[in-house]
Amino acid sequence: xxxxxxxxxxxxxxxxxxxxxxxxxxxxxxxxxxxxxxxxxxxxxxxxxxxxxxxxxxxxxxxxxxxxxxxxxxxxxxxxxxxxxxxxxxxxxxxxxxxxxxxxxxxxxxxxxxxxxxxxxxxxxxxxxxxxxxxxxxxxxxxxxxxxxxxxxxxxxxxxxxxxxxxxxxxxxxxxxxxxxxxxxxxxxxxxxxxxxxxxxxxxxxxxxxxxxxxxxxxxxxxxxxxxxxxxxxxxxxxxxxxxxxxxxxxxxxxxxxxxxxxxxxxxxxxxxxxxxxxxxxxxxxxxxxxxxxxxxxxxxxxxxxxxxxxxxxxxxxxxxxx
Amino acid sequence: xxxxxxxxxxxxxxxxxxxxxxxxxxxxxxxxxxxxxxxxxxxxxxxxxxxxxxxxxxxxxxxxxxxxxxxxxxxxxxxxxxxxxxxxxxxxxxxxxxxxxxxxxxxxxxxxxxxxxxxxxxxxxxxxxxxxxxxxxxxxxxxxxxxxxxxxxxxxxxxxxxxxxxxxxxxxxxxxxxxxxxxxxxxxxxxxxxxxxxxxxxxxxxxxxxxxxxxxxxxxxxxxxxxxxxxxxxxxxxxxxxxxxxxxxxxxxxxxxxxxxxxxxxxxxxxxxxxxxxxxxxxxxxxxxxxxxxxxxxxxxxxxxxxxxxxxxxxxxxxxxxx
Numbered sequence: 289x290x291x292x293x294x295x296x297x298x299x300x301x302x303x304x305x306x307x308x309x310x311x312x313x314x315x316x317x318x319x320x321x322x323x324x325x326x327x328x329x330x331x332x333x334x335x336x337x338x339x340x341x342x343x344x345x346x347x348x349x350x351x352x353x354x355x356x357x358x359x360x361x362x363x364x365x366x367x368x369x370x371x372x373x374x375x376x377x378x379x380x381x382x383x384x385x386x387x388x389x390x391x392x393x394x395x396x397x398x399x400x401x402x403x404x405x406x407x408x409x410x411x412x413x414x415x416x417x418x419x420x421x422x423x424x425x426x427x428x429x430x431x432x433x434x435x436x437x438x439x440x441x442x443x444x445x446x447x448x449x450x451x452x453x454x455x456x457x458x459x460x461x462x463x464x465x466x467x468x469x470x471x472x473x474x475x476x477x478x479x480x481x482x483x484x485x486x487x488x489x490x491x492x493x494x495x496x497x498x499x500x501x502x503x504x505x506x507x508x509x510x511x512x513x514x515x516x517x518x519x520x521x522x523x524x525x526x527x528x529x530x531x532x533x534x535x536x537x538x539x540x541x542x543x544x545x546x547x548x549x550x551x552x553x554x555x556x557x558x559x560x561x562x563x564x565x566x567x568x569x570x571x572x573x574x575x576x577x578x579x580x581x582x583x584x585x586x587x588x589x590x591x592x593x594x595x596x597x598x599x600x601x602x603x604x605x606x607x608x609x610x611x
Numbered sequence: 612x613x614x615x616x617x618x619x620x621x622x623x624x625x626x627x628x629x630x631x632x633x634x635x636x637x638x639x640x641x642x643x644x645x646x647x648x649x650x651x652x653x654x655x656x657x658x659x660x661x662x663x664x665x666x667x668x669x670x671x672x673x674x675x676x677x678x679x680x681x682x683x684x685x686x687x688x689x690x691x692x693x694x695x696x697x698x699x700x701x702x703x704x705x706x707x708x709x710x711x712x713x714x715x716x717x718x719x720x721x722x723x724x725x726x727x728x729x730x731x732x733x734x735x736x737x738x739x740x741x742x743x744x745x746x747x748x749x750x751x752x753x754x755x756x757x758x759x760x761x762x763x764x765x766x767x768x769x770x771x772x773x774x775x776x777x778x779x780x781x782x783x784x785x786x787x788x789x790x791x792x793x794x795x796x797x798x799x800x801x802x803x804x805x806x807x808x809x810x811x812x813x814x815x816x817x818x819x820x821x822x823x824x825x826x827x828x829x830x831x832x833x834x835x836x837x838x839x840x841x842x843x844x845x846x847x848x849x850x851x852x853x854x855x856x857x858x859x860x861x862x863x864x865x866x867x868x869x870x871x872x873x874x875x876x877x878x879x880x881x882x883x884x885x886x887x888x889x890x891x892x893x894x895x896x897x898x899x900x901x902x903x904x905x906x907x908x909x910x911x912x913x914x915x916x917x918x919x920x921x922x923x924x925x926x927x928x929x930x931x932x933x934x
Contacts, residue, residue, distance in 0.1 A: 320758065371720055395761055397694055397720055402754035404724070408731060408747035417738040424731035431725035435643065438718055 291605040294598045298338060301351060305337045308359040312406050320399065327366055336361040336466045339491070339602060343470030343484045345595035353414055353473055360410030360423065361466045367403035368430050368462075370396060411469075419469045426465035433457015442522035444532065444547050451526055455496040456489065463492030483589045487599065490583035494606045497576040500525035501569050502610065504560060510610075516560040519546050526575060531568035539566075573607075580607055614928040617921045621661060624674060628660045631682040635729050643722065650689055659684040659789045662814070662925060666793030666807045668918035676737055676796055683733030683746065684789045690726035691753050691785075693719060734792075742792045749788035756780020765845035767855065767870050774849055778819040779812065786815030806912045810922065813906035818929045820899040823848035824892050825933065827883060833933075839883040842869050849898060854891035862889075896930075903930055 295302070309331075313324045337358035344354055373396075404427070411423035436454040440446045467488025471481040500518065504527050508515045518525050524547065532543050539562055545551040546559045563569065583603040590596045618625070632654075636647045660681035667677055696719075727750070734746035759777040763769045790811025794804040823841065827850050831838045841848050847870065855866050862885055868874040869882045886892065906926040913919045 319762075371724060393716070395758070397723075398754055398757050398761065400720075400724075401694060401727070402751065402758065404727065405747060405751035405754050408750060409744070412740060412744040412747045415740040415744075417735060417740055417743065420740065420743045421732070421735040421738075424728060424735045427731060428725065428728035431721055431728050434721050435718070435725065438715075438721065439642075 289594075289597045289601045291601050291608075294338070294342075294601050294605075297594070297598065298341060301341050302334055302338065304351065304355055305334060305341075305358045305362070308355045308410075309362060312359065312363060312410070320402070323399070324403070327370075328362075331362065331366065334362060335495075335602070336365055336462055339463060339488055339599075340466040340470035340473075342595060342599050342602065343467040343488070344474030344476075345470075345598075346591045346593060347471070347474030347476045347480070349470075349474040353416075354470065356410040356413035357419055357423075357469050357473060360407045360413075361462060361469070363403055363407035363410060364423070364427065364430075365462060367400050367407060368434075370400040370403065372434060414469075414473065416473060418472050422465050422468050422472065426461050429457045429461035429465075431457075433459075433461065437523060440524065442547055442549065444524060444544055446524060446529075448526070448529060451524065451529060452493070455493060455500075459496035459499070460489045460492030463495065464489035467491075479589055483586050487583050487586040487603070490579045490586060491603050491606050494576040494579040494583070494603070495609075497526055497572055497579070498606060498609055501527055501572050501576070504528075504563050505569055506610070516556060519559060520556060522547050522549055525572075527563060527568040527572040530571045531563045531566050534566060534568065535562075576607060580604065612917075612920045612924045614924050614931075617661070617665075617924050617928075620917070620921065621664060624664050625657055625661060627674065627678055628657060628664075628681045628685070631678045631733075632685060635682065635686060635733070643725070646722070647726070650693075651685075654685065654689065657685060658818075658925070659688055659785055662786060662811055662922075663789040663793035663796075665918060665922050665925065666790040666811070667797030667799075668793075668921075669914045669916060670794070670797030670799045670803070672793075672797040676739075677793065679733040679736035680742055680746075680792050680796060683730045683736075684785060684792070686726055686730035686733060687746070687750065687753075688785060690723050690730060691757075693723040693726065695757065737792075737796065739796060741795050745788050745791050745795065749784050752780045752784035752788075754780075756782075756784065760846060763847065765870055765872065767847060767867055769847060769852075771849070771852060774847065774852060775816070778816060778823075782819035782822070783812045783815030786818065787812035790814075802912055806909050810906050810909040810926070813902045813909060814926050814929050817899040817902040817906070817926070818932075820849055820895055820902070821929060821932055824850055824895050824899070827851075827886050828892055829933070839879060842882060843879060845870055845872060848895075850886060850891040850895040853894045854886045854889050857889055857891065858885075899930060903927065 309328050310325075313321050313328060315321045315324065340358045340361055341354055408423065408427075411420050414420070433454050433456065436450070436457060440450055440454065464485045465488070468481060468485040471484040476484065502511065503518050503525065504516055506515060514520065519528065528543065528547075532540055535543065542551075542555060542559050542562065546556055551559070580603050584600060587596055587599055590599070632651050633648075636644050636651060638644045638647065663681045663684055664677055731746065731750075734743050737743070756777050756779065759773070759780060763773055763777065787808050788811070791804060791808040794807040799807065825834065826841050826848065827839055829838060837843065842851065851866065851870075855863055858866065865874075865878060865882050865885065869879055874882070903926050907923060910919055910922055913922070
């Protein structure tokens with residue numbers, strides 16, 4: 289089965305998630321409601337809710353109990369993007385102006401908090417204390433990853449472990465948590481819950497590494513945000529680390545200048561070209577492939593059947609994304 | 612019984628809350644751990660945890676289950692102060708420099724998020740879905756109050772209901788939620804849970820009105836932050852509303868200039884003096900007294916005994932605070 293097949297099988301359930309998300313836009317403030325509607329409409333492919341639904345599906349689940357959790361992980365994702373864009377002073381996301389570029393930072397902070405609160409209410413609506421526990425610790429891991437990103441900014445000397453830990457928090461934690469919440473709500477046995485959490489984490493790691501590759505490989509028009517933005521912000525990603533490991537003295541010096549924020553736009557473009565010309569992007573892709581292989585292996589204790597095939601297709605899809 | 616008596620009876624339990632809060636400072640980042648230790652040590656009288664403990668006490672409670680909830684409401688309070696100071700660009704709180712004046716806004720936003728996450732994990736640790744639900748909706752109410760504050764800034768024409776709704780979210784919601792969580796964990800009957808929620812809300816309303824009176828009545832050295840800060844920030848509080856209702860044309864014009872941010876420091880001081888000389892502060896105090904009377908009335912369905920007397924003393928204490 290391919291990813292289009294997954295979306296076709298899961299279409300009806302995903303539309304229910306969409307309805308639930310739309311319910312969340314009915315708030316007291318017309319202004320907030322409008323922005324929320326827009327943010328939710330601009331959202332991506334609902335990968336996190338999909339993962340949550342798929343993780344419950346091999347087991348004994350009730351869709352009605354999954355829906356608030358599925359909407360909750362999507363809103364948690366939305367809230368973390370809002371604070372992330374505020375922190376990065378980002379002006380574009382998915383080709384549209386960020387909230388941050390349109391309303392005051394103060395309002396954006398609170399708006400993010402408010403969406404966190406709505407997400408937490410959705411998690412609480414499952415009435416399952418373990419799910420709420422996973423939700424809360426996932427939020428902690430996301431903050432941890434974002435704090436790591438701040439503390440390691442412009443530090444070219446960080447280790448690959450620093451990078452992996454950082455992207456686990458930033459991205460993979462919510463994939464891991466979504467799969468774990470789904471499995472718990474499906475009343476899966478403990479080893480299956482662990483396996484699905486590992487699966488989600490591996491898919492999330494691959495997803496973020498691909499994101500970091502795309503940031504360097506694709507052009508601005510394709511990305512909907514400036515190409516090579518991570519470098520500009522001093523965020524060291526795996527392809528950059530791999531480039532620096534292989535580069536000669538000139539290449540390393542150029543990377544250092546760009547990462548330090550001392551470089552001109554021309555030098556920035558030169559570095560992007562040098563990384564593209566090196567083996568760094570394909571080497572980073574290989575690391576992502578290893579995570580996807582790990583995700584497949586994690587599925588071993590899950591009952592064979594359509595759901596497991598869909599999970600496998602979701603894992604493969606993370607490698608094929610181009611946006 | 613007076614408030615000192617309450618603290619003496621509850622001292623041992625409050626020390627357990629303190630231990631639990633200290634556990635929360637053991638985090639991966641020495642830097643974050645230090646700041647958290649400092650913030651927790653600088654904290655106030657732990658009124659919210661105390662209220663939570665007292666609300667459970669007339670019923671059938673287990674201290675071990677109350678402790679994470681009690682620490683959770685204090686951390687939620689801490690997190691909301693951090694984002695609040697960021698939003699206000701406040702430089703002082705309780706006579707000490709705010710986080711905001713020492714580290715970057717970006718880090719402060721995330722740091723606040725991180726403490727929200729820790730607070731949510733503590734709520735989840737009660738393993739009680741209703742408690743988690745109250746926790747999450749309280750967070751929503753707090754955000755609501757803070758958004759209201761932003762949207763009504765510098766608007767002299769707002770109604771008293773606008774003010775009351777705003778301070779309910781900003782302050783009273785967490786008092787109401789703390790009492791409700793305690794009552795739920797004490798397995799109180801539904802009418803007692805409702806009564807204690809109302810009690811907490813009324814105490815919180817009185818508490819915030821007194822805070823707004825103190826902001827105008829006391830001097831900078833006493834407050835540990837600039838006197839009349841609300842006016843400077845364009846936040847309309849009850850005493851200011853009451854002053855404007857009673858003032859002549861000159862007084863109203865002065866208030867408008869200050870609230871609009873068009874006034875000099877001298878005019879600001881002149882307005883503070885005019886408010887002090889008017890009946891506004893004592894009229895506002897009378898409103899706070901009404902809330903405390905409401906709080907006493909709410910205690911009616913609670914079994915008579917030491918716990919109820921301590922709750923009553925806590926309500927009275929909110930009127931007597933001078934900081």
